[in-house]
Amino acid sequence: xxxxxxxxRPTPPPTAPGVRSRVGGLTRRIRPLVERxxxxxxxxxxxxxxxxLISLVWWAAFYPGLMSFDSYTYTWESTTGHWINDHxxxxxxxVWLTLQITGTYALLTFCxxxxxxxxxGYLAAGLDKFKIRRxxxxxxxxxxxxxxxxxxxxxxxxxxxxxxxxxxxxxxAVVHLxxxxxxxxxxxxxAVPGQRRDWLAFGGGMLLLCLARNxxxxxxxxxxxxxxxxxxxxxxxxxxxxxxxxxxYFFLTNVLYPAVGVQPQVNNSAxxxxxxxxAYGYSKNPGMFSAAEVQAMAAVAPLDHWKTAGAxxxxxxxxxxxSNNFNMAAAxxxxxxxxxxxxxxxxxxxxxxxxAHLCRAHNAWAVFPDHGxxxxxxxxxxxxxxxxxxxxxxxxxxxHSAFHAQPLSKSLNHLAAWWFQVSRTPQLQWxxxxxxxxxxxxxxxxxxxxxxxxxxxxxxxxxxxxGLQLTVLAGTPAPLYRYMAGPTIIGVLLLPLAFAxxxxxxxND
Numbered sequence: 001x002x003x004x005x006x007x008x009r010p011t012p013p014p015t016a017p018g019v020r021s022r023v024g025g026l027t028r029r030i031r032p033l034v035e036r037x038x039x040x041x042x043x044x045x046x047x048x049x050x051x052x053l054i055s056l057v058w059w060a061a062f063y064p065g066l067m068s069f070d071s072y073t074y075t076w077e078s079t080t081g082h083w084i085n086d087h088x089x090x091x092x093x094x095v096w097l098t099l100q101i102t103g104t105y106a107l108l109t110f111c112x113x114x115x116x117x118x119x120x121g122y123l124a125a126g127l128d129k130f131k132i133r134r135x136x137x138x139x140x141x142x143x144x145x146x147x148x149x150x151x152x153x154x155x156x157x158x159x160x161x162x163x164x165x166x167x168x169x170x171x172x173a174v175v176h177l178x179x180x181x182x183x184x185x186x187x188x189x190x191a192v193p194g195q196r197r198d199w200l201a202f203g204g205g206m207l208l209l210c211l212a213r214n215x216x217x218x219x220x221x222x223x224x225x226x227x228x229x230x231x232x233x234x235x236x237x238x239x240x241x242x243x244x245x246x247x248x249y250f251f252l253t254n255v256l257y258p259a260v261g262v263q264p265q266v267n268n269s270a271x272x273x274x275x276x277x278x279a280y281g282y283s284k285n286p287g288m289f290s291a292a293e294v295q296a297m298a299a300v301a302p303l304d305h306w307k308t309a310g311a312x313x314x315x316x317x318x319x320x321x322x323s324n325n326f327n328m329a330a331a332x333x334x335x336x337x338x339x340x341x342x343x344x345x346x347x348x349x350x351x352x353x354x355x356a357h358l359c360r361a362h363n364a365w366a367v368f369p370d371h372g373x374x375x376x377x378x379x380x381x382x383x384x385x386x387x388x389x390x391x392x393x394x395x396x397x398x399x400h401s402a403f404h405a406q407p408l409s410k411s412l413n414h415l416a417a418w419w420f421q422v423s424r425t426p427q428l429q430w431x432x433x434x435x436x437x438x439x440x441x442x443x444x445x446x447x448x449x450x451x452x453x454x455x456x457x458x459x460x461x462x463x464x465x466x467g468l469q470l471t472v473l474a475g476t477p478a479p480l481y482r483y484m485a486g487p488t489i490i491g492v493l494l495l496p497l498a499f500a501x502x503x504x505x506x507x508n509d
Contacts, residue, residue, distance in 0.1 A: 062405055109154075126173075160482040215471075227464075231457060281310070433488075461497065
């Protein structure tokens with residue numbers, strides 16, 4: 001084209017007047033609503049909205065929700081009058097309420113994705129205090145919602161969902177607390193104004209951890225200890241937020257539940273970890289046990305079974321399930337001798353105890369798990385056969401129809417199920433389902449940021465994740481993904497910390 005000639009670049013086609021008027025009218029209606037929202041809430045609410053919309057797709061694909069064997073146990077216990085404190089009584093109550101109100105699990109799973117979205121929005125507001133570009137925060141939220149292990153988790157009818165929500169709320173509160181501390185000089189970090197609501201949110205998350213699982217108090221104690229090591233000057237606030245939820249849990253278990261007719265656990269399942277450690281030690285060195293200890297073991301199950309089941313260390317079920325001739329009632333009657341056998345292993349061969357715990361928790365510590373990871377089913381269409389055998393009343397239950405998936409869109413269901421199967425590719429399991437890699441990645445990001453700003457408080461942002469990881473090491477029956485769902489979800493959401501633009505302030509040295 002000659003110099004000075006007129007450009008012939010095509011002009012875009014004009015927008016139809018009707019479309020312009022509709023878009024303009026919608027904008028004019030929405031803008032006043034947005035302007036009514038306080039500026040500090042607009043970003044977290046926008047992030048919560050994005051998270052909710054993504055979760056809503058999973059919810060529609062697997063309506064009324066995803067289920068496990070435990071889902072039917074909750075239903076059996078709550079709808080047939082068998083209230084037993086072997087699972088979370090508050091969550092079983094939620095299952096009962098949703099069935100009474102709607103006849104399905106849909107209301108419960110919908111409330112779960114709303115709670116998850118609001119918690120993620122709260123966490124996003126905390127990350128915003130670290131001078132991170134909001135695009136990175138939104139990208140992490142989208143990634144968390146799209147990946148099957150983290151995206152579909154909140155539509156499960158499972159006590160692990162409120163457990164993870166409690167961990168997320170506690171982690172988000174810590175991010176807020178640390179972000180506020182970093183805005184002030186080091187000497188003024190002890191008294192940061194406006195943090196009361198964040199400490200209360202942290203306490204709420206710790207309480208939810210206790211209420212969601214019977215061993216949640218252990219997680220709360222471990223999180224409290226790690227956080228205390230990072231923020232020792234805040235011990236007056238950390239201590240009550242740790243101790244009060246634990247005391248409240250034991251009050252419910254030992255006082256309130258018996259008073260209202262909730263039955264205690266009918267088996268000795270809380271001790272399965274100790275039995276598994278004894279079995280592993282017996283398979284390695286049966287001669288270290290006393291005659292009384294061996295006699296007690298034989299009263300519970302054949303000694304050959306102890307040795308055979310103990311030879312594998314990564315799952316307690318082969319040892320303790322009734323079909324394998326393990327008598328839980330006899331184990332309860334011989335509890336003192338069995339605990340003596342555990343003490344024997346701990347004193348004479350502590351390496352066996354460490355080996356067994358690391359083996360069962362390898363998905364929490366090994367970057368490349370060598371035994372595989374137990375993952376929950378997703379494309380579920382009916383009751384587990386075993387659940388109907390264990391709870392025959394469910395066959396004639398008026399809520400039997402709730403046990404079947406009724407996706408709002410079959411095409412969406414097929415697409416979501418296909419995407420889930422892609423995530424189960426063996427080469428991807430270590431990063432998507434293992435959990436350990438997200439722990440180590442978060443620790444690396446946090447340590448790097450700590451060195452950059454030279455402020456000890458930054459380490460606290462990984463305290464909740466460390467507590468969850470240590471809990472799995474202390475006691476887990478098998479390398480189940482649900483025990484590492486919390487660290488995985490939190491790890492994905494904390495990725496934006498790698499892009500924090502905080503710098504060391506020489507004036508604080």
